Amino acid sequence: MRTVTRTVGRIAAAGLAPLAVAAYAAAPAAAHGSMTDPVSRVAACYAEGPESPRSAACKAAVAAGGAQAFYDWNAVNIANAAGNHRALIPNGQLCSAGNDKYRGLDLARADWPASALTSGPHTFRYKGTAPHKGTFELYVTKDGYDPTKPLKWSDLEPEPFAKVTDPGMRGGDYVFSGTVPKKSGRHLIYSIWQRSDSPEAFYTCSDVVFGKDTGSGKPGSKPSSTANAGGATASAKPSNGPVAKPPTDEQISEGASKSTVEHGGHGDNDPNTNGSTADSPLASPSSATAATATGGGLAQTGGDGSAPMIAIAGAATLAVGSAVLFAVARRRATTGHRGR
Template identity: 55%
Template sequence: MTARRKATGIALAGIGPLALTVLTASPAAAHGSMTDPVSRVSACYAEGPESPKSAACKAAVQAGGTQAFYDWNGVRDGEAGGRSKSRIPDGKLCSANNPEYKGLDLPRADWPSSRMRAGNHTFRYKATAPHKGYFALYLTKSSYNPAKPLKWSDLESKPFAKVTDPKLANGEYVFNGKVPARSGRHLIYSIWQRSDSAEAFYTCSDVVFGKDSGQAAAKPAPTASAPTDRQLAAGAGKSSMDMSGHDHGGSGSGTHTGAVTQAEADAPAPGGSSQSGGNAPQAQGGGKPAGGQQLAETGGDSSTAPLAIGGAAVLAAGAGVLLATTRRKAARHRG
């Protein structure tokens, strides 16, 4: 074998595994949370992680810090695989047994809540990336006591609503469900289980049917509000989640590119602090379909392709240098 052929073989052998590694690099997981009825993490984010208004959100920040609320879309278990009840212990349902979100597990009767009534309801779930899978919604039993840690046995054994691959419109999953009759303060627990991976996401939404019987204090609990797009953009720079490169489009839905306007970039983050420099909001969305399929739907990420192409280019360039060097050495040897 000539020196030239040997060098070529070495270069190609080196490129193959490395290029494959780049092409199969695992992207950051996608995320989301319930906005109607408003989840605990969404309500506290909307109030402002640095200076929440409600007593419950203040206590949650004191218990677990502010980062959990900037990471509002990351209450998840990457290995759930449909085994949520066996993997998440009683008392830690709202945090999904994730220490970062332990403030969400506080047993209180004054969490910000959404008004609810029995019958048909349109649910909305803010998603920073679409995924194939199903939503299962559970309502607490009539005996539920919000002042005690939430247990699996506090929830009805079967979901009152379950939907597979609902429509994604303007960055939100929208689907209908028939809510059972209740009175007073209760909780709706959602599980979003992906079908293209083991990952699942969880939310706790505090709801009130009629009069808020769960509120012991004289001052009523505040009404929960979902964060606005401006608030989400303003606080994105403080999130530890990868919020870039996820496509918001879906079959039969509008596409939200998520481009952050200058006004949004200059807007104060929740809590009053402005984002600038290294903490500037990151644009969301903008993912491109690959072969007609949304990358985010299969666990991919639109940043994967550029990364693979760039990495392969670097490897190819390195192989070229190695080949040229070997040629020069061979020429000098023949001379």
């Protein structure tokens, strides 16, 4: 018996670590979503087509960071944010959340595709490719915002104008309401989605226009020139600028095969996060939480390291089991040989 035990130990020590590492590496990265009303920069450029975008701003963004960032449109995140957004994201990198992969989203331009927005009540939509429990906070830029300058934290109003926890889902979108402050001209809506089941958080920049597009957050101001990715200066025409459109379900489905992040789940066989587009009614935070507990479209799992750890545990079990079988078979063979 001691021989079996020693053999198990040696085989497990030699074989378990590589299997565990392989299992961890095989765990797919997860994708989670982006704002679609008003449309985020990354979603708008993905909708135009990462290989051949139509608008000058999206062309410049692809030139700056490559097309892959836009196939991965739903993964602008920080894995260990834990609410420390301002400490982790430098000024000038809010739209990329400090991720170099998405640096094209930080280009300071007045001609990003934009959505028309009015002050007052508005229904917001956030495409959730992998649902989670958490809180959404929406900020708008201050009066006088200049889109031709790098976006700083101080450019945002100090408090979110909309905040909601565990909103319900419809058609694969989180849907929630908020009251938009009175603004004029071109502005930006900044969203933070902080998960409550993980320290992970997601970020979006949505360009919006209140009334006439003046090129800035100042009524009646003249459009500014903008620098493209190559450093050349181009004349922005925000009054006739492109309208931001969200990607269609067909575009999302077609582009998933070119994405480097998982669409619709986490590889953990959790029906609540793997490809689930089940709708849940609009609800208050309390009823939304109740819906979550009964599988109403929100999930408490995924992206927090649990899936890789489960994979490692599975690999460990397989390794130990194989070692035991091998040792027992060898012991029996040795015993039989001696008997002869």
